[in-house]
Amino acid sequence: xxxxxxxxxxxxxxxxxxxxxxxxxxxxxxxxxxxxxxxxxxxxxxxxxxxxxxxxxxxxxxxxxxxxxxxxxxxxxxxxxxxxxxxxxxxxxxxxxxxxxxxxxxxxxxxxxxxxxxxxxxxxxxxxxxxxxxxxxxxxxxxxxxxxxxxxxxxxxxxxxxxxxxxxxxxxxxxxxxxxxxxxxxxxxxxxxxxxxxxxxxxxxxxxxxxxxxxxxxxxxxxxxxxxxxxxxxxxxxxxxxxxxxxxxxxxxxxxxxxxxxxxxxxxxxxxxxxxxxxxxxxxxxxxxxxxxxxxxxxxxxxxxxxxxxxxxxxxxxxxxxxxxxxxxxxx
Amino acid sequence: xxxxxxxxxxxxxxxxxxxxxxxxxxxxxxxxxxxxxxxxxxxxxxxxxxxxxxxxxxxxxxxxxxxxxxxxxxxxxxxxx
Numbered sequence: 001x002x003x004x005x006x007x008x009x010x011x012x013x014x015x016x017x018x019x020x021x022x023x024x025x026x027x028x029x030x031x032x033x034x035x036x037x038x039x040x041x042x043x044x045x046x047x048x049x050x051x052x053x054x055x056x057x058x059x060x061x062x063x064x065x066x067x068x069x070x071x072x073x074x075x076x077x078x079x080x081x082x083x084x085x086x087x088x089x090x091x092x093x094x095x096x097x098x099x100x101x102x103x104x105x106x107x108x109x110x111x112x113x114x115x116x117x118x119x120x121x122x123x124x125x126x127x128x129x130x131x132x133x134x135x136x137x138x139x140x141x142x143x144x145x146x147x148x149x150x151x152x153x154x155x156x157x158x159x160x161x162x163x164x165x166x167x168x169x170x171x172x173x174x175x176x177x178x179x180x181x182x183x184x185x186x187x188x189x190x191x192x193x194x195x196x197x198x199x200x201x202x203x204x205x206x207x208x209x210x211x212x213x214x215x216x217x218x219x220x221x222x223x224x225x226x227x228x229x230x231x232x233x234x235x236x237x238x239x240x241x242x243x244x245x246x247x248x249x250x251x252x253x254x255x256x257x258x259x260x261x262x263x264x265x266x267x268x269x270x271x272x273x274x275x276x277x278x279x280x281x282x283x284x285x286x287x288x289x290x291x292x293x294x295x296x297x298x299x300x301x302x303x304x305x306x307x308x309x310x311x312x313x314x315x316x317x318x319x320x321x322x323x324x325x326x327x328x329x330x331x332x
Numbered sequence: 333x334x335x336x337x338x339x340x341x342x343x344x345x346x347x348x349x350x351x352x353x354x355x356x357x358x359x360x361x362x363x364x365x366x367x368x369x370x371x372x373x374x375x376x377x378x379x380x381x382x383x384x385x386x387x388x389x390x391x392x393x394x395x396x397x398x399x400x401x402x403x404x405x406x407x408x409x410x411x412x413x
Binding site: 108125127132211241242260261262263264265266267268269270271277281283288289290291292293308309310311312313314315317 | 347350354358363364365366367368369370379381407408409410411412413
């Protein structure tokens with residue numbers, strides 16, 4: 001068998017280039033011939049074609065001979081063979097649904113493109129593009145994100161343009177600004193000889209509507225106005241209870257779900273010691289994991305309805321796109 | 333004010349009921365969300381999400397709020413992704 005196979009390899013090697021020049025052939029290999037739908041024990045040269053056509057539709061030079069170098073051939077229809085579309089790879093131009101992130105975070109998802117002042121910007125979450133309020137406007141954004149091998153400056157695709165600050169409720173040490181103020185006041189207290197020590201304490205935070213930010217591409221040709229595995233956006237719509245939805249994200253790729261709750265108020269954990277309350281959210285079943293944050297959420301007609309940002313083991317939390325657009329002053 | 337809002341005997345809308353009770357519900361230990369979804373028979377219901385099974389908290393939450401059904405779901409902790 002092995003000797004036979006090595007002879008066959010020789011035959012294939014001699015003939016494969018000639019076979020691959022035929023317009024319809026996308027691959028050649030060795031395998032058992034399939035006759036009348038059943039695998040036989042006859043080894044053959046298998047030619048994979050985009051589409052099987054009757055001989056009448058083929059020019060003589062495009063036909064695959066029934067034998068090549070004394071070996072039988074078999075023709076199998078596989079369609080066009082594409083490289084697996086990884087969501088964590090480097091893309092130029094970069095579509096929605098792929099890995100992206102501020103240089104100080106791991107990785108999130110590039111949602112889609114939005115317009116402001118006639119220009120296209122990258123839409124994702126604050127905690128993806130602006131490191132949860134910690135970034136400076138103009139900071140570099142990498143595609144793919146750092147966790148997926150993105151490095152500055154090679155993978156620098158855009159600069160942070162704007163973000164909607166998240167109001168955190170936080171724990172005692174959850175807010176670095178509050179801690180800083182307490183340190184400052186404590187230093188005054190020491191100078192004043194006071195024994196009173198101030199602690200940074202949790203304050204009542206405002207409710208949040210969105211976790212959103214935009215980034216300006218360095219070059220408009222580096223981004224693509226479509227979403228990986230979904231295609232072109234067909235405008236926007238308002239999410240409703242029971243609506244079928246989908247998203248394309250860095251971690252779980254293309255997934256589908258249904259809006260199970262609207263008018264949702266939810267507490268969302270950011271890292272170990274920060275929490276924020278969000279109102280007017282939409283809730284769907286499990287359709288995302290860490291790294292999918294920032295994914296655009298679409299209805300079954302490819303209309304943009306939301307921005308995915310959080311979830312639990314069995315839920316996904318989505319900002320309403322109306323709230324995202326009005327908070328950032330962007331449109332489609 | 334919605335139609336009928338001037339009549340005290342009218343059942344308040346589920347949005348109003350949810351809004352009215354939301355802060356109290358969210359302040360209970362382990363409650364991670366309050367929203368509006370569909371209950372049994374496709375009827376709108378207030379849905380309260382919990383981080384885990386909490387019998388003592390669940391016992392404090394009524395099954396109806398001013399005429400609207402209330403459902404408890406165990407969602408797990410909700411985290412930024």
